[in-house]
Amino acid sequence: MKSGYKKILLIVVLLWQVLLLAGCDYYVSEQPAQQAPLFYNRDSRGRADTIGKLGTYSISIPAGVIDGWARYMGDPGDFADPKIKARYQRPPESYDLPIESFGFQYRITDGDVYTSFRKTEEDYRRDNETLIPYGKPFPWAGVIIYGEYDAATPLNFNFTVQNEFKLAKEITHFDYIQQEQPLYGLTVYRANNGIDPKTGEPWKWDDNAKDIFIKKDQTGNIKTYIKCEFTHHIDSCDHMFYNDDWHIRVWIGYSRTYLPQWQEMENNIIKILDSWRVTGEGKLLGKQIGKA
Numbered sequence: 001m002k003s004g005y006k007k008i009l010l011i012v013v014l015l016w017q018v019l020l021l022a023g024c025d026y027y028v029s030e031q032p033a034q035q036a037p038l039f040y041n042r043d044s045r046g047r048a049d050t051i052g053k054l055g056t057y058s059i060s061i062p063a064g065v066i067d068g069w070a071r072y073m074g075d076p077g078d079f080a081d082p083k084i085k086a087r088y089q090r091p092p093e094s095y096d097l098p099i100e101s102f103g104f105q106y107r108i109t110d111g112d113v114y115t116s117f118r119k120t121e122e123d124y125r126r127d128n129e130t131l132i133p134y135g136k137p138f139p140w141a142g143v144i145i146y147g148e149y150d151a152a153t154p155l156n157f158n159f160t161v162q163n164e165f166k167l168a169k170e171i172t173h174f175d176y177i178q179q180e181q182p183l184y185g186l187t188v189y190r191a192n193n194g195i196d197p198k199t200g201e202p203w204k205w206d207d208n209a210k211d212i213f214i215k216k217d218q219t220g221n222i223k224t225y226i227k228c229e230f231t232h233h234i235d236s237c238d239h240m241f242y243n244d245d246w247h248i249r250v251w252i253g254y255s256r257t258y259l260p261q262w263q264e265m266e267n268n269i270i271k272i273l274d275s276w277r278v279t280g281e282g283k284l285l286g287k288q289i290g291k292a
Contacts, residue, residue: 038093039282043292045117050102051095051282055147055247058095059276060284061102062291064116067142070102073149095280103144104290108258111268113290114140120290137234141254143269148247155242155249156221161214164227165189172208184260186213186226207231213259224266228256241266246273 040048040060047063050070061070076085091097105114105124114120124140131138148155168174168191179188191209194202203209207229215224228237235256242249250269258265275289 041278041282041284041288043117045292047292051093051278052097052099053095053147054099054145054273055149057246057273057277058280058282059099059273060095060278060282060288061276062115062288064118064292065104065113065290067103067105067114071100073098073100073147075100095278095282098149099147101144101146103142106141106143106252106265106269106272107139108141108254108261108265109139111264111271111289113272115290115292118290118292135234137255137257139258141252141258141265144251145273146249146251148242148249154221155244155247156217156223157214157225157240157242158222161212161222161225164212168208174209176212183213184262186215186224186262188213203230205230213262224262226259226262228259239265243270246270248273 040051041062042048043063045063049060049063050066051058051060052070052072053059072090074088075090076088107113107120107123112120114124127138127140130136165176168176172191174191175193176189176191177193179190179194182188189212191203191211194211196203196206196209210227210229213224213226213228214222217223224239224241226237226239228235237252237254237256237259239252239254239262240249250266252265252269254265272289275286277285279285
């Protein structure tokens with residue numbers, strides 16, 4: 001009797017152990033797979049790059065380059081309700097997290113970019129102190145890059161330019177007249193044909209009298225749109241262009257002195273972005289421009 005009882009008890013214990021093992025196997029299989037730590041490229045000071053996906057491509061922006069911070073798709077705006085900001089949780093960083101926009105400083109004279117703790121920081125400070133106070137052309141351009149993710153939005157300025165002409169006519173009562181001769185390869189439009197109606201002379205000082213420059217692609221779509229104003233001792237230009245390959249819109253602000261280099265600026269900015277491209281795992285595809 002005692003022998004039979006011991007056999008039954010042994011069977012129960014064995015069954016219980018089997019169930020425990022099965023349960024452990026089931027528990028382990030239900031756990032989420034552990035992901036490898038995210039790889040970051042870093043500069044000589046150990047600072048991590050800003051990462052994400054800009055339009056079409058994954059990028060790694062060198063530390064110290066961004067003017068301010070990068071905004072990702074879905075991030076609350078600067079003036080959003082503080083309660084919304086407090087509740088918002090950004091998705092984990094990755095090389096696929098879509099970047100909405102970011103800015104940096106571009107040096108027009110050599111195609112370099114400003115980076116903190118690099119010689120360009122010293123150069124930028126010196127140029128601010130020695131050029132701007134004396135009305136001399138500032139060789140730096142502010143740049144903002146915008147990722148375009150809405151497939152329904154055309155990558156051109158056709159409507160923007162037509163609306164600019166419409167508003168000028170309705171609000172400031174200027175007609176924009178196309179000039180006979182292109183300038184630097186751009187089609188030129190001048191408010192009131194370039195003449196200030198109050199003085200009968202060329203515009204000298206009026207933020208409503210912009211010169212407009214455009215460049216169309218082979219299909220007739222406006223891909224470059226530049227507005228230069230007469231509002232400062234150094235006339236300024238707002239320059240925008242689309243890049244279909246990257247699926248981005250770019251804004252550049254600079255002294256009108258550098259307008260002849262508009263195409264070089266566009267090419268160099270794309271070259272800078274190309275130098276920041278990475279694989280999905282963060283491996284650089286080239287040498288980063290601006291890395292400290």
